[in-house]
Amino acid sequence: MTVNVDNSSDATEKGALLADRAHAHLREQIISGRLAPGARLSEVEIARQVGVSRGPVREAIRRLVASGLATQAPNQSARVIELDEQRILSVYDVREAIESMAAACAAERMTEAERTALDDLLTAHSSALGDVPDSYPSGPGDWDFHHLVLTGSRNSLAYRICVGDLRDLLALLRAGHRNIRGRGERALLEHRWIANAIIAGQADLARTLMATHIRASRDGFLRQWRERNTAAASGRQAAASDKNRNRKEK
Amino acid sequence: MTVNVDNSSDATEKGALLADRAHAHLREQIISGRLAPGARLSEVEIARQVGVSRGPVREAIRRLVASGLATQAPNQSARVIELDEQRILSVYDVREAIESMAAACAAERMTEAERTALDDLLTAHSSALGDVPDSYPSGPGDWDFHHLVLTGSRNSLAYRICVGDLRDLLALLRAGHRNIRGRGERALLEHRWIANAIIAGQADLARTLMATHIRASRDGFLRQWRERNTAAASGRQAAASDKNRNRKEK
DNA sequence: CTCTGCCATCTTGTAGACAGTTTGGTAGCG
DNA sequence: CGCTACCAAACTGTCTACAAGATGGCAGAG
Known part of the structure; x- marks a missing residue:
């Protein structure tokens, strides 16, 4: 009853919510290196790849930004974080x-x-x-x-x-x-x-x-x-x- | 050049992005206690109060959940966190x-x-x-x-x-x-x-x-x-x- | 040749509508 | 009186369309 955090962010491929699927997809792409540091994360492009609309993709990207895997300035594409x-x-x-x-x-x-x-x-x-x-x-x-x-x-x-x-x-x-x-x-x-x-x-x-x-x-x-x-x-x-x-x- | 985190979450009332305005509004309501712990955060209700659409409000709520000020289960309203x-x-x-x-x-x-x-x-x-x-x-x-x-x-x-x-x-x-x-x-x-x-x-x-x-x-x-x-x-x-x-x- | 201003294009920000799910109450049965 | 099944209302999840802002290239002046 205490540590029941139950993180719902590990929807590998079969998430009930499309945002989870998009998030898992992006995270996998970033961690595996297929999305290089500094790469731009276009909402429409990713939406086309994942096969969903822009809404869930937008939410997935904001989640990446909150996690620190990406950065975003207003009115600009999010970018994969650059490591130093x-x-x-x-x-x-x-x-x-x-x-x-x-x-x-x-x-x-x-x-x-x-x-x-x-x-x-x-x-x-x-x-x-x-x-x-x-x-x-x-x-x-x-x-x-x-x-x-x-x-x-x-x-x-x-x-x-x-x-x-x-x-x-x-x-x-x-x-x-x-x-x-x-x-x-x-x-x-x-x-x-x-x-x-x-x-x-x-x-x-x-x-x-x-x-x-x-x-x-x-x-x-x-x-x-x-x-x-x-x-x-x-x-x-x-x-x-x-x-x-x-x-x-x- | 290093600690330039530039947290964009302090849009008190004049945020260029409506999501910032909604986020600041909700945070103020929660911290001030006007939204009691356990209170339900209905997207449509808040959208009507703030005077914006559901999109920015939805993003603001997800930000609250990420911060820990609220919790949310799938297909359910987010709720203000309960302190113990x-x-x-x-x-x-x-x-x-x-x-x-x-x-x-x-x-x-x-x-x-x-x-x-x-x-x-x-x-x-x-x-x-x-x-x-x-x-x-x-x-x-x-x-x-x-x-x-x-x-x-x-x-x-x-x-x-x-x-x-x-x-x-x-x-x-x-x-x-x-x-x-x-x-x-x-x-x-x-x-x-x-x-x-x-x-x-x-x-x-x-x-x-x-x-x-x-x-x-x-x-x-x-x-x-x-x-x-x-x-x-x-x-x-x-x-x-x-x-x-x-x-x-x- | 270089710099400046403008414009086409793309991208994000936002609004509104539709579909699936949960919720809470209610009527009916045991 | 208690329990179950069902139904309507509300809510979230998602999609499409439209508007505002940024990017990058191109033409023209110096």
Whole structure:
């Protein structure tokens, strides 16, 4: 009765509401990279693609803007958000702040059944890790763990922010980046530490461990992103007379 | 160039877009209490009141739902959110988590000009406090301070969450509650401590002080809210004798 | 050749109408 | 008297049409 947020934004393809279908379509296109950062989101164009009218598409776009996946100025087309290092840091910093708090709250508020479920989840992950070693972080397994912690925190607002908005932003910036070798085992180990602290009711320890875990995830991703970014920048710079991209508005 | 979030949701009465006008109208009605918690938000009714079509009103309502001021089930009217203690705790906990992080970031990233502005703001508040002693917390002055810190954190996402959503939620739950006697001086003092830590670049100290500050604000509000809530409950429960004004706490 | 002003075109913002669903009450039955 | 089935009213979801504003190119002056 408490964490019954019941986010209705995961209508993969069969949403009763057309706006959900359009939203899922756009989110998938953006996260998968088929809609490049900076791309314009024309309402009529998308409406034609999805096969619905402009109304639901308009609502889907406004939802993307609210989530942070797109930006929009009045009387102008919405555009897919453009990532820079500062924006990436923003996402990880907010996530660290909220999820650390959630871990501490979960340690104090989780029921015994939830603690058992958390323990079982990690046991299952541990035994399944051998199959696909490096696909654990940023995959569904990682998400299951954080989902359980957020639910256990009894904080519906934190749940909504992390599941509704931050999840999409993380999916976008992680898209196209390979999983780091060895990060899987390390992440699972950190998950186990956090879970132990939560199950034992050690709130401050859980908070610290969760903060460290997310910071490690951030640092690992940032290193990879900087490599790719500098490589892309030099490659872009090498093409001397490439057509200059449209200047970004101030 | 960084924190240029430019939230376009403060169209008090003269928004170029009708959706902004409808949104401002509804937000004012909800925060002021003229729209009671649980009240139904009929699109056609509101459209008639504001004098616009259903389209902008629909968009405004969806924005309220995204902010957390209202909830909506499919094919049903949106309703003004109903406050309970757990929801209030959620708001304050998330605010504490994000703004503490923002204070630490501000201590590391603020420019000298921003630090000076922060110092000047508190000096001005300090000299203006004598006029209206108890109106400082939860007023515009308090908000100016937190706004400056959030801007200085260079975290556009934290700024958007706190200014865009949490501000409205706080305004809603604070509505109708008087300012606590003596809280003004205390809050200003805590602001001064936080500002000193930020100006000196002491990130961890700023983080701790901001967390303590927000927790104090939460506790003060919660005490008042519980009084009112138990009073209303007992008054509702025992209509005959309203003499038993026992202030019981958990 | 470069800059300025204008115009065709596209895009968003808004209004109104229609269809499907939920709601609340009412009549009828047990 | 309580319960069920049904029906009308209201509401949201959606579509189409129209109006206002922005974009980008083109012609003409300097």
